[in-house]
Amino acid sequence: MSSSSEKKKPRVAIHSITGCAGCQLVIYFIRDKLLELLGEIDLVAAPMIKGKNEEGPYDICFVEGLVASQRDLENLKKWREQSKFLVAWGTCATHGNVPGIKIFMDEKQVEEAVYKDKSNLTGENTPLKPTPLEAHVRIDYRISGCPPEEIEFLRMMQHFLMDMKPVVYNEPVCVECTQREIKCLLEDGKECLGPMIRGGCDALCPVVNHGCTGCHGPLEDANIPQMLKLLKANGIPKELVKQRLQKYAGAKFEELGADIR
Amino acid sequence: MGRVLKKEDYKKFLQLLKSKAELVAPITTDMTRFEVVEDIDDINLEGGNPFFPIKKYFLPNKETLLKIKNGNTKVIEKKPKKRIIFGARLCDINGIAILDKLFLDHKYPDENYKKKRENTIIIGVNCLTSPSEYCFCGSMDLKKEAYDLLLHEREKDYYIDVHTDYGAMLVKHLPEDRFDYPLPKTEKKLDKKNLWPFFADKYWEKDNDLCVSCQRCTILCPTCFCFDMYDRVNPKTGDGERLRKIDSCHSKDFTEVAGGHVFRDTRLKRYRHRVLHKVQFFEDKFDRSMCTGCGRCIEYCHSKIDFVTTINKFIEH
Amino acid sequence: MNSIYQAKRYRITDVVEQTGDNIMLRIKTRLNPKPGEFVEVSIPGIGEAPISSASYNNKVLDLNIRIVGNVTEAISKLKKGDKIHLRGPYGKGYPIDELKGKNLILIAGGCGLAPLRGIIEYIDQHRLDYREIYLFFGFRSPDDVLFKDEIREWEKVYHMNLSVDEAMGENPFNCPVGFVTGILEKAELPVNNTEVLMCGPHVMMEKSIRILENKGFHDNQIWVSFERHMKCTTGKCGHCMINGMYVCIDGPVFRYDEVKGVDE
Numbered sequence: 001m002s003s004s005s006e007k008k009k010p011r012v013a014i015h016s017i018t019g020c021a022g023c024q025l026v027i028y029f030i031r032d033k034l035l036e037l038l039g040e041i042d043l044v045a046a047p048m049i050k051g052k053n054e055e056g057p058y059d060i061c062f063v064e065g066l067v068a069s070q071r072d073l074e075n076l077k078k079w080r081e082q083s084k085f086l087v088a089w090g091t092c093a094t095h096g097n098v099p100g101i102k103i104f105m106d107e108k109q110v111e112e113a114v115y116k117d118k119s120n121l122t123g124e125n126t127p128l129k130p131t132p133l134e135a136h137v138r139i140d141y142r143i144s145g146c147p148p149e150e151i152e153f154l155r156m157m158q159h160f161l162m163d164m165k166p167v168v169y170n171e172p173v174c175v176e177c178t179q180r181e182i183k184c185l186l187e188d189g190k191e192c193l194g195p196m197i198r199g200g201c202d203a204l205c206p207v208v209n210h211g212c213t214g215c216h217g218p219l220e221d222a223n224i225p226q227m228l229k230l231l232k233a234n235g236i237p238k239e240l241v242k243q244r245l246q247k248y249a250g251a252k253f254e255e256l257g258a259d260i261r
Numbered sequence: 262m263g264r265v266l267k268k269e270d271y272k273k274f275l276q277l278l279k280s281k282a283e284l285v286a287p288i289t290t291d292m293t294r295f296e297v298v299e300d301i302d303d304i305n306l307e308g309g310n311p312f313f314p315i316k317k318y319f320l321p322n323k324e325t326l327l328k329i330k331n332g333n334t335k336v337i338e339k340k341p342k343k344r345i346i347f348g349a350r351l352c353d354i355n356g357i358a359i360l361d362k363l364f365l366d367h368k369y370p371d372e373n374y375k376k377k378r379e380n381t382i383i384i385g386v387n388c389l390t391s392p393s394e395y396c397f398c399g400s401m402d403l404k405k406e407a408y409d410l411l412l413h414e415r416e417k418d419y420y421i422d423v424h425t426d427y428g429a430m431l432v433k434h435l436p437e438d439r440f441d442y443p444l445p446k447t448e449k450k451l452d453k454k455n456l457w458p459f460f461a462d463k464y465w466e467k468d469n470d471l472c473v474s475c476q477r478c479t480i481l482c483p484t485c486f487c488f489d490m491y492d493r494v495n496p497k498t499g500d501g502e503r504l505r506k507i508d509s510c511h512s513k514d515f516t517e518v519a520g521g522h523v524f525r526d527t528r529l530k531r532y533r534h535r536v537l538h539k540v541q542f543f544e545d546k547f548d549r550s551m552c553t554g555c556g557r558c559i560e561y562c563h564s565k566i567d568f569v570t571t572i573n574k575f576i577e578h
Numbered sequence: 579m580n581s582i583y584q585a586k587r588y589r590i591t592d593v594v595e596q597t598g599d600n601i602m603l604r605i606k607t608r609l610n611p612k613p614g615e616f617v618e619v620s621i622p623g624i625g626e627a628p629i630s631s632a633s634y635n636n637k638v639l640d641l642n643i644r645i646v647g648n649v650t651e652a653i654s655k656l657k658k659g660d661k662i663h664l665r666g667p668y669g670k671g672y673p674i675d676e677l678k679g680k681n682l683i684l685i686a687g688g689c690g691l692a693p694l695r696g697i698i699e700y701i702d703q704h705r706l707d708y709r710e711i712y713l714f715f716g717f718r719s720p721d722d723v724l725f726k727d728e729i730r731e732w733e734k735v736y737h738m739n740l741s742v743d744e745a746m747g748e749n750p751f752n753c754p755v756g757f758v759t760g761i762l763e764k765a766e767l768p769v770n771n772t773e774v775l776m777c778g779p780h781v782m783m784e785k786s787i788r789i790l791e792n793k794g795f796h797d798n799q800i801w802v803s804f805e806r807h808m809k810c811t812t813g814k815c816g817h818c819m820i821n822g823m824y825v826c827i828d829g830p831v832f833r834y835d836e837v838k839g840v841d842e
Contacts, residue, residue, distance in 0.1 A: 040497050161496035162623055163655075164648040171512055174475035178561075179322040179507070181313050183291045184477075186563055195473040195563055221513055221528070223473045230473070230563055326583050329622040334663065336581045369812035372581045460841065487816030490583070490809050494623040501623065503583070510816060518807045519627070519647035524820075525842050534821075534842065542822025 010059035010160065013045035014089075015079055017072040018099055018130070019065030023090030023147045024048050027062070030150045037154070040161055056082020060160055062089040066099055066250070067131050071124035080137040087141045087156070088133045094144040095217040096250015100130045104246050104253075131251045141166050146215035146248060149200055169200040172219060173212045177203035185211045191236045193244060196222035214248045218256060225259040264435035266412070266419040275301040275347070277431070282343040282382065285318070287311045295346065306348050309392045310555060314353045314483035315346050316360060319377045320507065326373060327503040329494055334503060336372070345382040349408070351445060352398045352555035354385050356483030358407035359543075359551055363486065373505070382427060385411035388445040395556030397569055399447035403553060413442035451554065452573045456541045459575040460533075468571055469529040471564035476509040478558035478566075479535060484551050485509070510535050536568045582812050585620040585663035591638060593658050597722050600689060601654055602632065603641045605662060610636040613697035614671025614803070614831040617641070618811045620663040624652045628808045628826070630693035631667065632725075634700040639664075642692035642724060668811045669830050672697050672775055672801060681710040681768050685786050687758060687778025691715055691724050693803065694777055698732065711736040712767060716758025716782065718743050720750055739765065759785040769794045775831075777803040787834065797835035804829050804837075 016024055027034065028049055045053040061083035067073050080086055091097040102110050111118060111127065121127055133139050143152045152169065159166040173194035177184075180203055185192040192211030194203075196218050205212055218224075231241050242260055246253050254261070266274055275298075278284050284298040293308035295315060327334040357378075364374035385408040388396075405411070409428030412419045420440045423429045479485040489508040494501030508515060511531050516524035525531050543551035559567045592604035611617060611631035619641065620626045627649035633640035645654045656662060674697070682701070686694045701708055713736050717723045720742050729751070732738050739761045740753040754761060759782060774790060776783050783802055790800060806818035806825040818825035821840055823832075 036495075036497065155493075158494065158496050159648075162494070163652065164624060165651075167491075170514060171509075172473075172475050174477055175480065175509070178475075178477050178480045181294050183312075184561065184563075187561070195475040219474075221474065223470075223528070226471055226473050226564060327581065332622055332661070333587065334584055334620065334622050336584050363814050366813065369582045369814070371812075371814065486814065488809070489815070489817070490626065492623050492625055499623050503622070508816070510819075515817065516807060518805060519650070524806070530842050534819075538816075538819070538822065542819075545822055 009040060009042040011044045011054075011057065012041045013053075013056070013058040013061040013079070013083070014043070014048070015045065015061060015063050015075070016048065017063065017065035017075060018068035019090065019092040019097075021048065021064070023064035023092070023145070026147045026150055027153055030154065033150075033154060037157055041157070058083040060085045060087065062087045063133060064090045064093055066092040066096055067128060067133065067136055068099055068102075069124065069128055070126040073128060073136060074124065076133060076137055085140040085160070086133075086137065087143065088139045089143055089153075090148055091144045091146040091215060091217050091248055092250075093133050094142040095248060095252045096130060096132050097146055097217075097248055098250075100132070100250025101246055102130050103251060129251075135251060141168060143168060144198060144215075144217045145201065148216075149202070152200055169198070170219070171199050172222075173197050173199040173201065173203055173206070173216075175199055176201070177206045180207065182206045185209070186230060186234065189234045191231065191234060191240075193227070193231075193241070195230075196224065196227050214244050217248050217252065218245060222256075224257055228259060263423050263438050263440060264421045264432040265438045266421055266432070266435055268418055271419065272301060275304065278345050278347055278384070281431070282345045284345050284347060286347040295348075298347075304348065306386055310350055310352070310396075310557070311348075312557075312561075313481060314356055314555065314557070315349045315383070316353070316356060316483055316486070318344060318346060318381055319357065319360065319374055320364075320486055320488075322507045324373060324505055325502040326490065326505050329492060329499070329501045329503060332499060341377045341380050343380050345384060347384045347386075349383055349385045350388055350392070350555075351385060351403045351405075351411075352396075352401075352553040353483045354383060354408045354411075355398075355401075355403050355406070355553040356555075357383065358404065359484045359547075359549070359553070360486055361407065362547055382410075382431075383408045384428075387411060387413040387442055389414060391445065391447045391449075393556055393560055395449065395560040396445075396447045396554060397449040397451050397556060398445055398554030400450035400453065401550055401552060401554035403444055405442075405444075411442070413440070447554065449556070449569060450573075451540070451552070451569045453540070453550070454572070454575070456537060456572065456575070459572075460537075462575055464571050464574060465529060465533050468566045468568065469532050471566050472511075472528055472532050473563055474511055474513070474528055474531075475563060476511045477561050477563070479509040479511055480507070481557040481561050482539075483553055483555055483557070484539070485535075487515070510538070532566075536572075540568075540572070583665070583810070585618065585626075585665040587661050587663055588639075590656055590658055590660050590662055593656065596642065596724050599645045600724055601643050601645070603643065603653070603656065603662065605639045605641065605664070606637070607639050607664065608636050609639055609664065609667055610634070611639070611667030611696070612671045613674060613700045614693050615667040615669045616693075616811075616830065617664045617666035618668065618808075619643075619649065619653060620665065621649055621652045622663065625649045626809075627653070628668070628811055630696070630830075632692040632695045634696050634703065640695070642689060642695075644689045666811070668826055670828060672831055674700060677773050678707045679771070680708065681712070681772040682708055683712040683714070683767060683772060683774040685714045685758065685762065685774065685776040685778070685782075687716045687782040688718065688722065689724065690776075690778030690782075690803070692777075694775065695725055695728065697775065698728075698736075709771070710768065712739070712765070713737065714739045714741075714758050714762050714765070714786075716741050716743065716761075716778070720745055720748060723751065757785075758782065759789060762786055763789045767793060772799060774800045776801065797838055798833055800834035801831055802834050802837065803831050806830075 198216040289308035539552040813827035
């Protein structure tokens with residue numbers, strides 16, 4: 001109902017820190033609907049697709065990636081100050097995800113393995129413990145996913161443009177999977193983390209007969225002890241489940257309770 | 262009053278159904294589901310009770326309730342597709358009778374449901390043996406209602422129980438018969454009792470530890486209907502729709518009010534609410550259980566939580 | 579064709595600022611819900627919110643809106659002359675006929691006063707049908723007091739007990755500072771032939787009930803109001819269900835003995 005003539009278009013930014021940039025690509029790949037949306041917003045900063053990018057203030061700032069260096073932290077703090085709403089976009093930003101697995105290993109060893117020459121890991125390149133955005137600044141909304149679904153971006157933009165507080169899908173993968181009448185992989189003796197992982201993906205993997213590996217990160221109230229039992233019955237050892245969860249939950253793995261640690 | 266269908270005429274009957282409207286029936290691939298029938302040879306009544314109950318044809322997981330245009334809501338005038346459901350079992354059909362009580366309620370009848378109900382023919386099949394070890398409909402006082410026709414297999418033929426005018430029209434060419442077909446019997450039984458004295462029983466907690474809150478029990482229940490309503494619009498024009506989405510009382514957000522308070526704040530409260538709604542609350546109000554004994558909530562539970570066993574273990578003090 | 583979810587359009591004739599997070603809309607309509615009933619306010623594109631009627635009048639409907647969510651936020655932006663969509667009225671309100679010939683005690687906390695204003699307006703119009711009227715209204719601070727003008731009027735004709743939890747600055751009503759339940763505890767009230775109607779935060783209602791029980795009131799003299807997340811408001815969607823009761827059609831007003839000790 002926002003008529004563009006009387007209302008100022010919101011200033012939107014899509015920024016990135018350490019990550020693979022895949023989450024941003026999800027937004028740019030929306031194409032038609034994104035072009036339509038661009039008429040309603042002012043995309044003032046999107047360094048991946050724009051040459052000229054403005055500093056804040058931003059009304060809405062999407063940030064993908066996690067904080068892994070001094071530069072990341074400085075940028076994030078700046079964007080936070082400049083933004084009315086800061087959205088953690090993607091599992092790196094919400095949980096830690098793959099770049100976050102460094103915390104489960106000897107950090108020095110990882111650095112040795114990755115960098116032949118560590119001499120420039122100083123100043124703004126100084127490595128920090130890889131952590132999700134919420135470890136450093138206040139986050140208004142979180143949309144996890146590796147990568148997240150375009151529908152979640154569109155739904156959130158609809159809500160923002162209608163002056164609503166966005167509602168983020170918060171049910172397990174099983175909901176959409178069962179509604180799509182997919183044969184249950186867990187029941188079939190396979191590995192699937194569906195019951196403890198946030199859905200919103202429309203059961204993307206189970207549909208093609210691949211168990212959920214947990215890319216949207218664990219749900220806050222996941223029943224982990226029981227999930228471990230169910231997976232164990234399918235021959236999946238705790239250690240493997242732990243690895244899967246560490247892979248996506250990153251620094252937030254620590255919050256999952258004693259049963260898995 | 263009923264009719265008799267000779268076994269050799271069974272396929273001819275299915276062809277007739279297929280010629281009348283979209284025909285859906287149990288089809289087995291990696292499992293058995295109600296699906297649109299392209300070839301009547303695909304229909305399989307031996308593949309167990311289909312995974313998803315027939316409620317999906319009346320209360321789809323997502324549907325438009327109203328159109329939103331120029332800042333107003335508008336009723337949708339479109340008529341739903343004419344459809345024949347073949348091969349539904351009495352548990353699913355009784356489920357529809359139960360949904361009718363709420364959605365065809367005389368004060369607030371739900372138009373979307375009503376239109377689908379009016380445009381759908383239900384042809385049931387009676388279970389001679391339990392399709393699954395989890396079935397317990399034998400203890401749930403099923404009724405012979407809410408279908409148009411129901412086939413009961415006998416040695417040489419099918420007895421067709423006729424329940425509606427449209428059903429009668431479909432089989433008017435067949436010879437008449439009168440037969441009181443038996444309701445299915447099951448080995449598993451729910452020991453029905455007043456559950457209020459067991460509200461705080463410790464045994465709920467044992468089940469609760471096993472629950473992973475996946476919501477499969479409510480999604481696959483032939484009578485679970487809880488739903489959410491929300492708007493989806495184009496932010497530029499404001500036009501769009503108001504939708505209904507099937508929701509679940511097992512979801513943590515289900516009882517959240519504006520401001521953030523959640524009333525059923527533990528998994529235990531949510532699990533107990535579902536079970537008691539099925540076998541106590543609904544009965545208190547409508548004098549019949551809301552559970553029809555299909556057993557899906559046990560069969561498809563990841564942890565095989567069996568509320569029937571739980572209730573059977575409650576003993577009056 | 580009809581749909582139970584279809585709302586009708588009405589015109590807002592006035593918007594009254596109440597407090598920082600409450601506004602009151604006056605809407606031209608003959609819907610006239612009975613005291614305690616509610617309407618579903620619909621903002622196409624945003625959603626719906628159930629709002630109690632705060633009036634008793636067959637020309638206009640007053641709705642007090644506390645701004646807490648997306649829908650109420652959107653409602654708060656509406657202006658005089660704007661259109662608003664309503665469906666209803668819904669719910670089981672106060673048993674006005676059963677209350678005839680009795681003393682009434684009305685207890686409200688915060689925006690819980692809104693539905694009680696509806697019954698006060700009803701009583702105003704049927705004053706001879708009721709005996710003594712006692713009002714106990716509590717608010718967080720003087721700034722949070724709703725229906726300020728009405729309260730000054732009610733003070734003149736009813737036994738008014740207004741209180742605020744705290745008064746940092748001015749206290750224009752000169753009312754006691756402290757919880758309304760404290761005032762209730764000290765009040766001398768007739769127990770016989772009296773009914774109590776209350777609406778407000780859960781804690782306030784619980785405490786008031788304990789005080790009343792100590793004073794000798796029976797549970798069947800007390801009427802409480804429940805707040806739940808109602809979506810369809812027609813006894814279907816399940817969101818407002820408490821142990822089989824639908825707050826939307828069986829309530830929102832319940833006689834306390836029928837809901838006492840309800841655990842979920």
